[in-house]
Amino acid sequence: MSSTRPDQANTAWDVVIIGAGPAGAATAITLAKFGQRVLLVEERVTAAFKLGESLPPNAISLVKHFLGDIEGSAHSIPGLFRTAGNISVWATEQPEVTDFFFTLTGFGLNVERLAFDEALRSNAVTAGATLLKGVRFESCARIADSSFNWQLRISSDTQTQQHRARYLVDCSGRRAVVARALGILPVPEHDRLFAYAQWFSCAGDDDDPYTRIEAAPHGWWYSNRLPSEESDEIRRLVVLHSDKDLPVAKMAARQQGFDQLLSESTHIAPLLKSKGYRSCGTIRGAPANSQRLQRFCGDAWMAVGDAAQAYDPLSSQGMDKALKRAVTLGT
Numbered sequence: 001m002s003s004t005r006p007d008q009a010n011t012a013w014d015v016v017i018i019g020a021g022p023a024g025a026a027t028a029i030t031l032a033k034f035g036q037r038v039l040l041v042e043e044r045v046t047a048a049f050k051l052g053e054s055l056p057p058n059a060i061s062l063v064k065h066f067l068g069d070i071e072g073s074a075h076s077i078p079g080l081f082r083t084a085g086n087i088s089v090w091a092t093e094q095p096e097v098t099d100f101f102f103t104l105t106g107f108g109l110n111v112e113r114l115a116f117d118e119a120l121r122s123n124a125v126t127a128g129a130t131l132l133k134g135v136r137f138e139s140c141a142r143i144a145d146s147s148f149n150w151q152l153r154i155s156s157d158t159q160t161q162q163h164r165a166r167y168l169v170d171c172s173g174r175r176a177v178v179a180r181a182l183g184i185l186p187v188p189e190h191d192r193l194f195a196y197a198q199w200f201s202c203a204g205d206d207d208d209p210y211t212r213i214e215a216a217p218h219g220w221w222y223s224n225r226l227p228s229e230e231s232d233e234i235r236r237l238v239v240l241h242s243d244k245d246l247p248v249a250k251m252a253a254r255q256q257g258f259d260q261l262l263s264e265s266t267h268i269a270p271l272l273k274s275k276g277y278r279s280c281g282t283i284r285g286a287p288a289n290s291q292r293l294q295r296f297c298g299d300a301w302m303a304v305g306d307a308a309q310a311y312d313p314l315s316s317q318g319m320d321k322a323l324k325r326a327v328t329l330g331t
């Protein structure tokens, strides 16, 4: 646990935020700038990967609000590049282009997600929030205290701490751990969409500025060229979405099945072949279903980001929604 031994002074907070993804870090920045004593709790010390790299044009002003000019040298994020739009093969075989040129910014951004999330966390600390990494939210209980509403228990592999807070914010993503602890569950699922992701690398050139989207018989694909610090390493992410209970999902979870399904795609497989891409690493999975809590807030607590509501990745709105909600806390 990245903290000193707890004492009275560092266990009493105006706001405790659980989860330091984009929603938690941005919420911490907003509240710390308002002079609130903020504790930001994150269970992961480091993450091996994170899906979701496209920032649509309407998110750019929010990104600048929280991170400054991330394209400028002072605040730059490694490998980040401008995107031009989406090319989708959806209802017909004819590719449709959604061009970002016709938006207010004229471009979107592809970010290296681990670096992007880390930059937001770092700005939260600069704004005055206290960040504890490697620490899990365990439970919370209401207390009858004139100053504080909550007593909560957080723990690392080696110790457990009790903290008090006036307000709790659930930013724990789709798991919504605080809301669940309070008995507020997500509404019953409408779909079982799951994402199966495979990384590819090539030694040649790929300056494709578009997100490629393609319908499949039991789901849909997307592929993005990825930001990378290494100039000699070109990487691409290919993701298949399908309902988890379908046989195709079981195929997609295994290399051989994923390769077979990909070979049946009409645009993404030829694109990979033309650039000389080869798969690297293992297939990773992540839930991608639409989800929302029965209630987003209550007495002295609220949920922000995917904890409150998570969308099908086709919307490309996850980060925008998280940042937008965090910025409105300041208005």
Ligand SMILES: Cc1cc2nc3c(=O)[nH]c(=O)nc-3n(C[C@H](O)[C@H](O)[C@H](O)COP(=O)(O)OP(=O)(O)OC[C@H]3O[C@@H](n4cnc5c(N)ncnc54)[C@H](O)[C@@H]3O)c2cc1C
Binding pocket: 018, 019, 020, 021, 022, 023, 024, 041, 042, 043, 044, 051, 052, 053, 054, 055, 135, 136, 137, 138, 171, 172, 173, 174, 175, 177, 195, 239, 286, 287, 288, 304, 305, 306, 307, 313, 316, 317, 318, 319, 320, 322
């Ligand atoms: C396949 C796929 C593609 C996507 N593509 C895009 C895209 O192109 N553009 C886009 O904008 N969005 C995309 N998204 C969605 C986007 O990644 C999410 O909407 C975004 O990460 C939500 O941010 P968040 O902070 O709410 O949650 P998260 O990023 O999930 O952060 C939650 C944090 O809470 C922590 N946590 C959980 N439980 C606990 C606990 N008990 N104690 C302490 N910490 C805890 C987790 O470790 C995590 O760091 C995609 C998602 C998927 C699955």
